[in-house]
Structures are given as C-alpha cells and as structure tokens.
Amino acid sequence: MKAIVITQPGGPEVLQLQEYPTPTPGAEEVLIEIKAAGLNRADVSQRRGKYPAPPGVVQDILGMEVAGIVIECGPGVTMWKPGDKVCALIAGGGYATHVTAKEGQCLPVPEKLSFAEAASLPEVIATVWTNVFQRAHLQAGENLLVHGGSSGIGIAAIQLGHAFDANVYVTVGSEEKGKACLELGAAGYVNYKEQDFMQAYAGTGMDVILDMVGGDYLDKNVQLLNTEGRLVYINAMGGNMAQLNISRMMQKRLTITGTTLRPRDYTFRKALSQELLEKVWPLIHNGKYKPVIYATFTYDKAPEAHALMESSQHIGKIILVNE
Numbered sequence: 653m654k655a656i657v658i659t660q661p662g663g664p665e666v667l668q669l670q671e672y673p674t675p676t677p678g679a680e681e682v683l684i685e686i687k688a689a690g691l692n693r694a695d696v697s698q699r700r701g702k703y704p705a706p707p708g709v710v711q712d713i714l715g716m717e718v719a720g721i722v723i724e725c726g727p728g729v730t731m732w733k734p735g736d737k738v739c740a741l742i743a744g745g746g747y748a749t750h751v752t753a754k755e756g757q758c759l760p761v762p763e764k765l766s767f768a769e770a771a772s773l774p775e776v777i778a779t780v781w782t783n784v785f786q787r788a789h790l791q792a793g794e795n796l797l798v799h800g801g802s803s804g805i806g807i808a809a810i811q812l813g814h815a816f817d818a819n820v821y822v823t824v825g826s827e828e829k830g831k832a833c834l835e836l837g838a839a840g841y842v843n844y845k846e847q848d849f850m851q852a853y854a855g856t857g858m859d860v861i862l863d864m865v866g867g868d869y870l871d872k873n874v875q876l877l878n879t880e881g882r883l884v885y886i887n888a889m890g891g892n893m894a895q896l897n898i899s900r901m902m903q904k905r906l907t908i909t910g911t912t913l914r915p916r917d918y919t920f921r922k923a924l925s926q927e928l929l930e931k932v933w934p935l936i937h938n939g940k941y942k943p944v945i946y947a948t949f950t951y952d953k954a955p956e957a958h959a960l961m962e963s964s965q966h967i968g969k970i971i972l973v974n975e
C-alpha cells in the first residue's frame with residue numbers, strides 16, 4: 653500500500669507519500685481500501701512529535717478517521733462483508749491507501765454522501781456526542797457555548813446541539829467564521845478577537861460549555877455558567893494551567909469534566925458507534941446534519957493540507973482524498 657509517513661518530527665514537509673506494508677486484518681477486523689481520510693488537530697501535534705499514538709497503534713502514519721470500501725474480513729467478522737462502504741473511527745494509520753479497523757468501530761457511509769463527506773464525520777461526531785451529550789447531558793432548551801465554533805469539532809457541536817433543540821452560541825476568530833456558524837444553526841457568535849466573550853454573553857447564561865482553549869477561559873466559563881452548569885474540556889490549546897474560583901463553582905454546583913477519545917478501548921468505541929448509528933445517523937439521512945468540508949487535497953498534497961490546518965483559516969473539515 654501507500655502511506656503518508658511522518659519521516660521525522662517536524663513541520664508539514666516531513667509528511668511523505670511512501671510504500672508501506674499493507675496490514676492484515678486480525679480477529680474482528682476488516683481491511684478497508686481508503687478513499688478519503690479526515691484531518692484532525694491532534695494530527696498536527698503528533699506530526700510535531702508531541703502527541704504519540706497510543707501503544708499498539710502505528711506511530712508513523714497519522715489519521716484517526718477514514719471512509720472507504722471493505723475488501724477483506726478477518727476471523728469472526730459478522731457486521732460487514734467485502735464491498736461494504738464504511739467510515740471508521742480509528743486510533744491511527746488513516747493517511748494511507750489501506751487500514752484495518754475493528755468491525756464495531758465502522759459505520760455505514762450514509763446514502764448520498766461522498767467518501768470525502770463520510771470521512772469528515774467519525775471523529776468530530778464521536779467527540780461531540782460523548783462529551784456534550786453523554787457526559788454533559790445537554791437537554792432541549794438549554795444554552796450551549798462552543799469555543800472554536802468554526803473548527804471541525806465546532807461545526808459538529810453546532811449542528812448536533814441545534815438538532816436536539818438546544819440554543820448554541822459560539823466564539824470564533826473572525827466575522828466570516830461567525831457568519832458560517834449562524835448558517836449552521838448557531839443562535840449567536842462572538843468574535844473573541846474583537847470582544848470579550850464573557851462580557852458579550854453575560855446576559856445569556858450557559859448550561860453547557862464545550863472548551864478546547866483552556867487557560868484563562870476557565871474563570872470566564874465558570875462565571876458564564878448557570879447553576880448546575882457543566883463545563884467539558886476536550887483540549888487546552890491556550891494553556892493547561894488555570895485558576896479556579898472554588899467558591900463560585902460550589903455555589904453554582906458546577907460539574908467540570910473532560911475526556912480524550914483516542915485512548916478509549918474497543919468496548920467503549922463499539923458502544924459509542926452503535927449509539928451514533930441510532931441517534932445521529934438518522935439526522936444525516938434526513939439532512940439535519942450536513943458535512944462541512946472546507947478543502948480536499950490529494951495524498952501527495954498532505955503537507956499543504958497540514959499547513960492549511962495550522963493557519964486556522966478553515967471553517968469545518970479538511971480531507972485527504974485517495975485518487
């Protein structure tokens with residue numbers, strides 16, 4: 653097979669398309685001929701050598717979500733057969749022409765969606781579902797604040813929150829990004845480069861906040877949360893350390909939590925995929941949730957795709973297509 657290999661830790665240029673041994677599907681695994689693979693922010697950290705893949709996962713090939721065709725089934729596979737079109741949430745190895753995945757981590761490519769669109773779904777939908785819905789228990793009628801509203805994660809959080817009748821507010825780094833979020837169903841946006849989001853949303857009050865920024869957003873988030881509010885972290889791009897006003901947290905009876913999806917075991921991932929199939933896939937079928945692809949790149953242009961992600965110009969997902 654061919655794979656986009658991290659030849660050494662560094663900038664986008666270290667990604668090179670090379671020959672690589674094709675994996676063999678083990679028990680309960682399928683071999684997927686990949687047609688498209690999604691980029692995620694964590695790929696940038698891994699490429700730089702700062703975020704290794706979990707033990708047992710290929711280290712020098714990025715890629716946590718793919719879409720393609722099942723071409724071989726390992727022993728014990730019952731859910732899929734060769735020829736099935738699937739998208740899959742994997743822990744690594746997706747920037748390649750082939751990858752193996754446990755059968756329970758695959759989902760059907762929704763009808764009418766291209767492989768590129770299907771590859772844009774697994775990581776962001778799984779992350780938003782497990783954090784905003786399973787962990788923070790977002791309810792209809794509640795207010796959800798999403799930092800990084802135009803990110804891959806943001807466009808999923810806006811659409812899922814909106815589809816389940818929550819009021820979704822976002823922070824973004826430009827007016828163009830804010831307008832795109834409104835079109836996806838956001839009830840409002842704050843351009844944090846122009847306005848302090850805490851002051852702007854002071855009269856709104858948030859029930860759930862999804863934060864990937866961390867740092868000094870913590871105190872502002874705590875001030876914005878309503879009584880019984882839930883703050884859920886999925887990253888801390890602006891810094892890991894922050895000061896918490898413990899009294900305020902206690903008085904409001906807040907829940908502060910967070911997760912990382914990548915190291916979760918197969919039992920969790922399989923159950924999550926099943927829940928996504930039941931709760932989210934119908935929204936994709938009826939058009940309430942639409943993939944948002946900002947740009948696609950062929951495999952030989954992977955360095956350009958990474959440079960775009962690092963520029964943060966994009967709105968939604970960046971996808972590699974295997975042509």
Ligand SMILES: NC(=O)c1ccc[n+]([C@@H]2O[C@H](COP(=O)([O-])OP(=O)(O)OC[C@H]3O[C@@H](n4cnc5c(N)ncnc54)[C@H](OP(=O)(O)O)[C@@H]3O)[C@@H](O)[C@H]2O)c1
Pocket residue numbers: 691692693694775776779800801802803804805806823824825826829864865885886887888889890911912913914961964965966968
């Ligand atoms: N915990 C998990 O399991 C999990 C899973 C998936 C993703 N994540 C995290 O979720 C975040 C979004 O992922 P993604 O793939 O959707 O990323 P993405 O599309 O690259 O979006 C990231 C956006 O965050 C905004 N941002 C705000 N503060 C930033 C900062 N200090 N540095 C860089 N960007 C900043 C930027 O938009 P503006 O220009 O508008 O500020 C940027 O476009 C990432 O931090 C990722 O690591 C976590």
